[in-house]
Amino acid sequence: MERLAPLAVVLPVLAAALLAAVGRHLPRWARDAVALLALLAAGALAAACAWRGREDLVVSWLGGWRPRGGIAVGVALAVDPVGGGLAALSCGLGAAALVFSFRYFDSAEGHFHVLLLVFVAALTGFGLTGDLFNLFVFFELMSVSAYALAGYKTEEPAVVQGALHFAVVNTLGATLVLFGLSLLYGATGALSLAQLTVAVPGAPRPVTLLAFALLATGFLVKGAAVPFHFWLADAHAVAPTPACVLFSGVMVEAGLYAVMRLAATAFHGLLPPGGHALGAALLGLGLLTAWVGAALAFAQRHLKRLLAFSTVSHGGLLLAALSLATPGGYAAAAVYALGHGLVKGALFLGAGMVLHRLRSVDEVALRGRGRRLAVPAVVLGAGGLALAGAPPFALFRGDALLDEALRASGHQALAWLFTLAAAVTGAAVLRAALRIFAGLGPREPDAPETGGETSEAPETRPSRERIPLTMSLPALLLLGFGLAAGLWPGLGEGARAAGARFADGPGYAARVLQGTPLPPVSRTLEAPLGPAAARGGAFAAGALALALAVLLRRRLPERLRAAVAAAWGPAIRALRQLHGGRIGESVAWLALGAAAISAAALALG
Template identity: 55%
Template sequence: MKPEVLAPLPVVLPLLMAAFLAAAGKHLPRWLADALALLTSGAAALLCGVLLFASRENPLVYWFGGWFPRGNLAIGISFVIDPIGAGLGAMTGVLSVAGLVFSARYFDTLGAMFHVLLLIFLAALCGFGLTGDFFNLFVFFELMSASAVALCGYKSEEPCPVQGALNFGITNTLGAFLVLTGIALLYGKTGALNMAQMARGLGTARDGLVLVAFAFVTCGFLVKAAAVPFHFWLADAHAVAPTPVCILFSGVMVEAGLYAVARVYGAVFVVPLGSHDARLRLLLVGMGALTAVVGGLMCFVQRHLKRLLAFSTISHMGVMLCGFGLLSGRGLAGAAVYALGHGAVKGSLFLCAGVLLHRYRTVDELALRGRGRRLRVLGCMFILGGLGLAGLPPFGTYLGESAIDEAAKAAGYAWLAMLFLAVSVLTGGAVLRATGRIFAGWGPAREEVPGIGGETTEPPETPKSRTIPASMLGAAVGLLLAGLAVGLFPALRHGAEAAAGRMLNAEGQAARVLDGVPLPPAGVEPSEPLGKSALHGLLSSVGATLLAEVTLFRERLLPKAVREGLKQSLGVALRGLRELHSGHVGDYVTWLTLGVAGFGGLCALLLR
């Protein structure tokens, strides 16, 4: 049996099980609904893993209904399976399993509709990563968004989740309209929706229509990726979504937005825009750097743990956007490996925050001060998670960043290594600061800088309990170990570089999809020894630890005059940044509009 015949199953199985649970779930005992959803998620992850393994040498192509292309004309709908897209589906399945295991004892009452929405989300992400048709990419994008909005507002009896879901839904719907408009423009020009046929129809044409379509599609997907200035919805959604849902949002959903940008660029736009690589690289890397810095600063000034972790996701998305923005196979591969390690570690930290909410009814860092002294295992997990975000070897974040650093150096962007060091120190230091305050009682019990700290209200999601179920802690431990294991296999980076090189080969992809011609073996340049990258990871981990220590013990370590000076200067700067994140959807739409106009204008200026 050819492995490509398995391609529809990661989408079909979750959808069928979702339909069954929607119809019969209220008549089933909860343990059975949990077991069925868990088995389906595990099966989808396993199938995507098989497809990933089978597509190592060449993308797999599956034509639904046997409607194969005739010449350059794609008659039917195809799935084009590559390791990165299949890896996205596998990661979604793994995080879904972890979320379901965690939620089995987390929610007191959990209707089958939670399982239905989660399985629909899983099916949409798998289809999103496997499809070779541009319009179906949009369809899966919308199916993912619809289920994600419903999951975000799952606690609909409370006003905050409804507001967060509304902000999420409106901004992401506008992003979807941008994508759909870009698809319509390309369809009008090429008469095709299959990405391979669309690439052949465009050829080397780079007129105004192509630039507008590129700007619309890229901005639309970057809304989902939460790149600045399209990022405002993310922290609001994470703050109100159920904890098991947050691991999907941060672990795969925002990464899916960046994956879509890379997939569409490599399949459709790389030839028309290839002669302006240097200018496009400047635009994308600049946007990624801004995202990394803004996310890191906002992360460090939060005291609401879920918002803190959400802003760290924005910062790390900036690192991944820089990796793709370098427009090289090595940079894209580094972003993919980084996403894998980040998704596992961040998922574990969100589950750890959920354990604190379950045990102490709050995720406010100040309210939790010293209350976690007896939870030594959980404290150790927070420490390891913070160091993982800082890039400590052998976490997957370190392995991915090593590839991005090498690609940046080759492209003349060596300064990115220092930027990554700074944002790793900020995001890792924020987690370690919260760890010291919660689990050791260190640091002042109040904030000295007015206007900093963020929203602290977080209604409990579970009945009050003095015990922590093993399933909740086990799911968090499993994800943390997975993030640690990623960096233990340097061959993973080599395979990702080969897959990324094929993804950026538009002509080879078109020949593979439309003509059935295998791609030539992907050449991967020798990488530098990992010793330097390991030293970089150790340095960022030490820096994060020192930053947390200085923040917690500032009254002892810093003279009063220095503290007052920092209080005044940081208070003004960070309060202004904080006020931009107003929580009002009208403000977010305004920033989204300005961002699209600015990105489009820069495309016209740099790429014409």
């Protein structure tokens, strides 16, 4: 397996090179087949490595450059269930997006397949690598291909503006990563994550703390944490639907995974689990991100912007999980990322089907026009309930693990606040589904539009035919996988074991540098899911009730409506003023956030 691990990255790259060279001379079905086979093969290899990593880390030294005297002289892939799972999820979502695109674009030249393959290859390498510099390289490769995918429809000015916003902000984030990496290398002389685990405790503490702050800020830009999230909705609003599946389903998670990987390995000694002041600051940032994203999602009528802001909110929950720096927190983050990626991918494909058939993604303009669209109705309805934490989806299992980890760390009250934020995002999706597919609610919007346009140009030709199977099947499969993962009896136990492996920084270093097998992990049974299921069901029911209350608000007492409007209106208008879509404002917020995180690291670390 050690020899096969690099193929998970190499296969999509080779397929991209082949299609770049001869793709324009191949028929469409041949380009699709080459790309799909490469993604499926890479996903199978990543999943096999992740499964093998349950017992021991899968370490592959590229070029045979193994450590000498416990010092890393080469580049390693070090695969555990969390990193391997991220790589497998990337390939799976990439395959679903590719199949969806078979009948989605009027024409898809070979360069779309090339960009998609390179993007997935970068995400795969990002999850598998055990080297900090290569983490940066894959980060940049991911970013460049993502910029091109976001600006794929270059004939539209709004697309160019959105892609430019995405590129400028994320390039600045990558620059911060490079600065942090350089500081760390200057202080330790190491770039291997395993070597850094050994070297960082002996380096000057202020330097390593500042390096962590810069690295974390750069990756949090990709993770769309507040106040680095301003690019996200613009990128999703202009990008083709297949690209949005990967942007929201795995790219945001990849940025947060990088912070989690650094906290567990290179900065293992600087960020002790439980009760650490810097961890508390990151937890507060996660709470802010969850609620800002939830409020902005609820204020949208543009379906893809709504889903993008819900990704910001759920990213806040992932940030909260990793901020605990405990095995339980890492386990919760892994399961939550899996569930979110599958469900969010399905939701974006549902939005794409709506755009294909109804020629708009404006929730208000589409009122009642989707009554005959059964598949998108199922996807958006079930997906909205899943976002709200309804059992038995994998998101519910992740939320239960997060609740348990927060309670174990003494943050019991915050657990309810995070779950409530997720329920608000679910309510936003359910409101849109009920308006579009059931015709409920008035024709005017529920709140002032928060930044951006209300709709976008269709990406397909008008058609009165049934939605093609290549569009509906990937969405239903992703939703089904999200449901099946939640029903898997061993999910909680396996996630706990993976979280314990992930948190063992010294064991990771010994395995990579010296070949010492990891000690067995004592497996703990998951707590009974009955109370968590009741809680998740209650929040999902609350999300549905909130959606119905907004749609049928004219039947509510006038005093209640006036009180809600008095509180909601000024708050959302203030958020709208902050989200003007101007690049300069986003850069200013990025600079402010970077300064705040650096100051917090130096003061609290």
